[in-house]
Each structure stands twice: as C-alpha cells, then as structure tokens.
Amino acid sequence: QKMRKALKIAKEKQSILRDELDRHLEQLxxxxxxxxxxxxxxxxxxxxxxxxxxxxxxxxxxxxxxxRGYILTCAHCVLENEEEDEEVSGVGxxxxxxxxxxxxxxxxxxxxxxxxxxxxxxxxxxxxSNEKRKRKISPLPLPSFSFLSIADKYxxxxxxxxxxxxxxxxxLESKKEAKTNYxxxxxxxxxxxxxxxxxxxxxxxxxxxxxxxxxxxGHSGAPLLNEEGKIVGxxxxxxxxxxxxxxxxxxxxxxxxxxxxxx
Numbered sequence: 001q002k003m004r005k006a007l008k009i010a011k012e013k014q015s016i017l018r019d020e021l022d023r024h025l026e027q028l029x030x031x032x033x034x035x036x037x038x039x040x041x042x043x044x045x046x047x048x049x050x051x052x053x054x055x056x057x058x059x060x061x062x063x064x065x066x067x068r069g070y071i072l073t074c075a076h077c078v079l080e081n082e083e084e085d086e087e088v089s090g091v092g093x094x095x096x097x098x099x100x101x102x103x104x105x106x107x108x109x110x111x112x113x114x115x116x117x118x119x120x121x122x123x124x125x126x127x128x129s130n131e132k133r134k135r136k137i138s139p140l141p142l143p144s145f146s147f148l149s150i151a152d153k154y155x156x157x158x159x160x161x162x163x164x165x166x167x168x169x170x171x172l173e174s175k176k177e178a179k180t181n182y183x184x185x186x187x188x189x190x191x192x193x194x195x196x197x198x199x200x201x202x203x204x205x206x207x208x209x210x211x212x213x214x215x216x217x218g219h220s221g222a223p224l225l226n227e228e229g230k231i232v233g234x235x236x237x238x239x240x241x242x243x244x245x246x247x248x249x250x251x252x253x254x255x256x257x258x259x260x261x262x263x
Contacts, residue, residue, distance in 0.1 A: 017100065032189070053185065054073075055097055060218060062221045063148055063221070077221045095121065107121040108124050111259075155192045159192050224247050231253065
C-alpha cells in the first residue's frame with residue numbers, strides 16, 4: 001500500500017514534468033543570461049538531463065554520476081536519522097526517482113553515510129509510463145544515462161556556481177497549508193562562498209560548503225556545479241541565522257564515491 005501511494009505521487013509528478021518541460025528549459029536559459037548563453041547552455045543542458053528528482057511526497061533531488069545509473073544524493077533524502085543511531089542504515093531502501101525529462105525509475109540505495117550526509121542509489125527498474133508494471137534494467141546491453149563528473153578541485157571563492165533541483169511544492173513559510181508556484185525543476189545561479197572551518201567530511205549538523213544559489217527545502221541532494229559543469233558539492237542545508245546555503249563539499253563526495261562507487 002505504501003509503494004502504491006508512492007507510485008501514484010510519482011506518476012502525478014511525471015505528468016507535470018512532461019507538461020512543464022518547456023517551462024523548465026526556458027527558466028534554465030534565463031538563469032544563464034544572454035552574454036554567456038552560448039558557453040553555459042550546453043553544460044547546463046547536460047546537467048539538466050543528469051539531475052533526478054525524488055518521486056515521493058517529501059521531495060529531494062539527486063544527480064547521476066555514472067552512466068550505469070548510479071545517483072548521488074544526501075543521506076537524509078533516503079532516510080532521516082535524527083537520533084544519529086549508528087545501527088541505522090539506509091542501504092536497501094527503495095525510492096522512485098524521475099529524470100528531469102520525465103522518465104520514472106525505481107532505485108535501491110547501495111551506500112549510505114550519515115556522517116558525510118551522502119547516499120548512493122542504483123537505478124534498477126524502469127517503471128512503465130502507462131501501466132503499473134515495472135521492467136528491470138538488463139545488465140546486457142548496458143543502458144547509458146547522462147551523468148556529471150566530480151570536479152578535481154574547488155573553484156576560487158566567489159566564482160559562479162549553478163544549482164539544479166526540485167524546490168518542493170509545499171510552502172513551508174505559509175502559516176496555513178499552501179502550495180508554492182515553483183516549477184518542479186529549478187536552475188539557480190550564485191557564488192561559491194568557501195568552506196566552513198572544520199572537518200569537511202563531517203556534514204551531520206550542516207553542510208561544510210557555503211554557497212548562495214537560491215534553493216528551497218526540496219533541493220537537498222541537488223548538484224552544485226562549477227562553470228565547467230562539474231560537481232563541487234551537493235546542496236544539503238541552510239543557516240537560518242545568516243540565510244547562507246550549505247552543501248556537502250567536494251572532499252566528502254570524493255571520499256564517499258571512492259569507497260562506494262563500483263569500478
């Protein structure tokens with residue numbers, strides 16, 4: 001019953017994504033600005049096709065980092081562990097995700113790290129768009145998904161960054177139950193603001209990377225990109241005292257993927 005409800009919500013999102021595809025792409029282009037459109041547009045188009053949004057009601061975002069269908073996201077998007085119980089693990093949990101273009105897949109969590117706030121999902125099933133049937137992804141021939149590479153180093157402070165993700169449809173700032181008018185996939189531009197002092201691997205309390213790309217609650221797990229379209233972090237949190245946005249930084253992502261992404 002729980003999976004049936006999740007599938008219903010995911011299919012509703014799928015229908016909206018397909019209907020609003022042109023709106024999403026127009027918003028992406030307007031984010032770039034005319035003066036740099038030719039340079040950034042191909043980069044961000046690849047990022048757009050590599051971004052996934054969670055199909056469940058709680059929102060969340062991820063990014064494909066391998067053509068075999070491995071998706072990087074935040075650990076708290078897969079499973080909340082507010083008590084920081086070391087026995088808790090998100091491995092094995094299944095989630096429905098949608099590509100920004102509307103294709104619906106079932107994924108399984110294959111690695112989960114609450115200390116770094118990172119999780120790795122593997123696409124395992126294609127969900128038929130017209131039926132409730134699912135079709136497992138055959139290992140041969142190997143399907144190829146659009147993906148983004150991890151950056152080699154951090155950009156210079158105040159360099160341009162981009163963020164692509166799912167803002168979320170619930171208006172958390174309203175005193176009564178209300179919906180936002182945000183599109184399902186939103187591209188924002190901002191600046192890299194450096195790192196928080198401390199261990200870049202420890203992202204339990206707040207993300208150790210700082211940025212000021214516009215985000216909303218559903219952006220958790222969204223890729224933070226440099227001007228080359230490479231991942232330097234994933235958005236995870238924000239400071240309600242300063243309004244600074246935070247993300248899981250490059251150091252933590254590289255260590256997590258080095259340990260958990262199959263070669």
